[in-house]
Amino acid sequence: MRFLIVSFDGLRPDLVAPDLTPNLCRLQAQGITLSNHRTVYPSETRSAFPSLVTGSTTSRHGMVGNIYVDRSVTPSRYIDTADAVLLRKLDLESGGRLMSTQTLGEILASAGRSLAVLATNSPGTTRFFHHKAEDFGHVRLSGHFREACTPDDLLAEAEELVGPLPPKPPSTKPDKAGQDWITSAFLDVIWPKYRSDVTVLSYGEPDLSSHFHGTGAEVTRAIIAHCDRQFGRVLDWWEAEGRAEGVQIIAISDHGHITGHTQVSVVERLRDAGYRPGTAPAPDVDVVVVPGQVGALYLPDPSDERIARIVATITGEPWCGPVFTRAKNDIEGIALGSLGSHLVFIDHVRAPDVSFCFRANDSVDPFGLVGGTFYENSRRAGLGVHGGLHPRELVALGVVAGSAFPGQGAVSVVPSGICDFAPTILHLLEIAQPESMTGRVLTEVVEPGQKAAPESRSEAFDAGLGRFRQVLRRVQVGASTYIESGTAEW
Ligand SMILES: [Zn+2]
Structure with missing residues (x-):
């Protein structure tokens, strides 16, 4: 059994619909939708993805925000975790304690298995998916940033087959080329050559477009459709080959977005x-x-x-x-x-x-999306933001499909979260789950009907x-x- 986690950064689940995301809907029809699914606090990318790979909340892995103040040194210093080179330096300086818990990549490596990463997020986010990949000879490819890639010879091979790494477009321009590159690198290089036990394929959009154009803007909808078309290529491969080879697909997002209404x-x-x-x-x-x-x-x-x-x-x-x-x-x-x-x-x-x-409320933005908030950045009002505790920031996409998740087209209403995927994957691979994980095995989708659905308490x-x-x-x-x-x- 193998796993492919496909992530759409910042995709609100209420934007998944047949006209905009036909391929995500095609996956839903073949799998189980987690309809009561959430991320962690803070609802920021570089807290949420560490939670994905550690199966634990921020309190356990310690990546407390996209940016934090490191008081373990004097004078205290400012850490921006978008910087992949800095993250490596901090990990080496701390004797491997950048994250306070074991990650999926490390756990898989100790069991003789592998984790591959392909991502168009920032260099730091890309590193967070498997921050020690180079120590195990595992694969980590960025769709833009060489400093986040390992090993060098694999990057060279991928560039030869797929084309040179496309430059990162300016933040105001939707990132299409990067999504195409990582999708091709997975289909043409990583899967045929490595068949990693777990692969993370992470699209950095629609997060960027949502921040710079608005969550429901035409530009953002167009990049959502573009990412969905790239995912469609993956789904074609899965239906033709991957599924029969035991690949399970987990489609996720790391948080939603609400709309800034008043700058402070x-x-x-x-x-x-x-x-x-x-x-x-x-x-x-x-x-x-x-x-x-x-x-x-x-x-x-x-x-x-x-x-x-x-x-x-x-x-x-x-505010x-x-x-x-x-x-x-x-x-x-x-x-x-x-x-x-x-x-x-x-x-x-x-x-x-x-x-x-x-402070956030349930106001409706110009695109008809629920969720408005005071915000602090230099951009105009009406654009996407996230990080806080509004339900539309916390809610995230979760769809699972494959032989391990029986129940085609089913919807699970049992509460679940981004911390649950690592324990569930380890359970299915029959690898022991470390005690540091706060997530749970999603028994309701792994063994539906075997037991009563787990009870929830508010x-x-x-x-x-x-x-x-x-x-x-x-x-x-x-x-x-x-x-x-x-x-x-x-
Ligand atoms: Zn994000």
């Missing part, structure tokens, strides 16, 4: 409130505001009192959504009004002192300060917990 500058607002904020550690900075759609504040002196003071400041702002600080007890954070960061599974040593979401937590009120909703299945939403209002 957290740095300016904190400066107005009397702080000395900066976007990177510096001697005169008393609060580091990590840029991005998931609010992350790091204090040089993170005393309980200072954390409480800054939480009191931001919860008085109209402030759910807020998390380190736990005071089972529910609350140390700052009044905040919930404990353990409730959203970000309680890792690298986590910010204050993590917050921008729970809610709230906290408030003054007029500010926040509610976090989660659902549990067995020992796994999925985050459904976080809202705040006053």
Whole structure:
């Protein structure tokens, strides 16, 4: 049995439809759709994909955001995990502890199996799918970035057969050539030559187009259709050959998107409130505001009192959504009004002192898509963002198909999440699952009808300060917990 995970970065499952994505619909007709499927918090690419390959929440793997402040060194430093070369350096410097848990690639390697990666995401994201591939002689190919590729001779062979690596287009242009290149590299080189036990084929779109043109924009819809056509080539191969060779297909996305409606500058607002904020550690900075759609504040002196003071400041702002600080007890954070960061599974040593979401609501954007939010970036309103706890950010695509998943055209309503795929794959390959994994084996799709569907249990937590009120909703299945939403209002 082999596995092919095909990922569509940032694809909202409500955009999967016969006119736009006929090939994903063709897969759904042959497999099982996970209709109650979610990503982790923060709903950012470089937290979610580490969760895919570690089968665990952010708190376990430690990639707490696309960007974080590393306080394990003095002075503390700024880490942008889009940089594949930096990630390798950090892993070597830390004795292999860039991620705090074992990854699928390492586990497969110890069992004598292999993981291959082909991706058009950023160099850092591409490395995250299998950050130690070079240590095991495994394959990792980027559709654009040589520094993320290994081994060199395979890249040379792929370029000879498929053509030279296409340059990354500017962010405002949809990335078509990269998707075509990795699809061909899989079909013409990796599958025929390596037959890896598990392959990740990751399309970096429609995320980029959603960020720069809007989630429902024509440009974005066109790149979704383009990625779906590339996936159609894969599906043709699967129906002709792959399925008979025991290949299971898992189609996923890593998060959704909602639409920014009102721009804010957290740095300016904190400066107005009397702080000395900066976007990177510096001697005169008393609060580091990590840029991005998931609010992350790091204090040089993170005393309980200072954390409480800054939480009191931001919860008085109209753009402030759910807020998390380190736990005071089972529910609350140390700052009044905040919930404990353990409730959203970000309680890792690298986590910010204050993590917050921008306030989101169920407004409908110009394309008719539900989900609007305050946002912080230099782009205009009306474009896609993600990172927070709105249900449309957390909801993700999940479709499984192949002989291991009996039930053609079925829909599973049992809650599931991105952490569940690694345990499920290991279970089917009869490889022991490490205790670090917080995900579960998706027994309801692996053995449907064998047992009663697992039961789920909903729970809610709230906290408030003054007029500010926040509610976090989660659902549990067995020992796994999925985050459904976080809202705040006053
Ligand atoms: Zn993403």
